[in-house]
Amino acid sequence: MATSWPGHPGCSHGRQTVERIGSAPGPICDQMGYIRMPKKIPPLASNPPRGYAYPQVMVLEIVKYGHPALRTPGNPVAEITPEIRTLAEDMIETMREAEGVGLAAQQVARPLLLCVLEVPQSDDRPSNLWIDGHPQPLETHMPMVLINPEVKPGREKELGVEGCLSFPEISAEIRRPARCKVTALDLQGKPLAFECDGLLARAVQHEVDHLKGILFIDRMDSATKHSLKRDIQAIQQETLHAIKSTA
Numbered sequence: 001m002a003t004s005w006p007g008h009p010g011c012s013h014g015r016q017t018v019e020r021i022g023s024a025p026g027p028i029c030d031q032m033g034y035i036r037m038p039k040k041i042p043p044l045a046s047n048p049p050r051g052y053a054y055p056q057v058m059v060l061e062i063v064k065y066g067h068p069a070l071r072t073p074g075n076p077v078a079e080i081t082p083e084i085r086t087l088a089e090d091m092i093e094t095m096r097e098a099e100g101v102g103l104a105a106q107q108v109a110r111p112l113l114l115c116v117l118e119v120p121q122s123d124d125r126p127s128n129l130w131i132d133g134h135p136q137p138l139e140t141h142m143p144m145v146l147i148n149p150e151v152k153p154g155r156e157k158e159l160g161v162e163g164c165l166s167f168p169e170i171s172a173e174i175r176r177p178a179r180c181k182v183t184a185l186d187l188q189g190k191p192l193a194f195e196c197d198g199l200l201a202r203a204v205q206h207e208v209d210h211l212k213g214i215l216f217i218d219r220m221d222s223a224t225k226h227s228l229k230r231d232i233q234a235i236q237q238e239t240l241h242a243i244k245s246t247a
């Protein structure tokens, strides 16, 4: 997501160091035309031992409102290839760097049905997660990778503050179902099925909206959206200008 939640900076405890086997990283300009920078440069080694694990997690560019990828519905992930695993790991790192609690593939300009979440448990915005009706400790399921997710929302709705990393500095109260059921595949290709409420339910619904090209401004009531109109337009204009100047 690039959903940052005011008052809820990204969870920094329990962070994992994701290491990958491969060649030394350097800036990579991919087909989408943006540059992926390695987070850490490994020590130089002219002859690294076979299987040397370079810390190669990449922090990706998060695209802002106005970028066409944000309005592009995602394609289903047909197979969990090494490239998909790499993308998911990079998205987790990108989400953490941005202090968000979720990130959708559209937000790194990849229109795929893939999102990542890391929702911390907190007293003022608690979450519950159930599997087969049994409550689960939230932290044992974070970070979470959802591939080809489907959400079945509950009937009851509630207001809650949301932000989005594709809309810097903007936050607003959004009405959403308070609880939802989620099915997806995890990064190992295993089926996931859980029910959740609280901040996790809000974050999952925000992310799955992204995967369909739906943005949180589409969920705002008209008065809220009107009050934020100039700020939203400013982000859009800046993005369009940046795209034009690099074309």
Ligand SMILES: [Zn+2]
Residues within 6 Å of the ligand: 001, 002, 003, 163, 164, 165, 166, 206, 210, 216
């Ligand atoms: Zn968002």
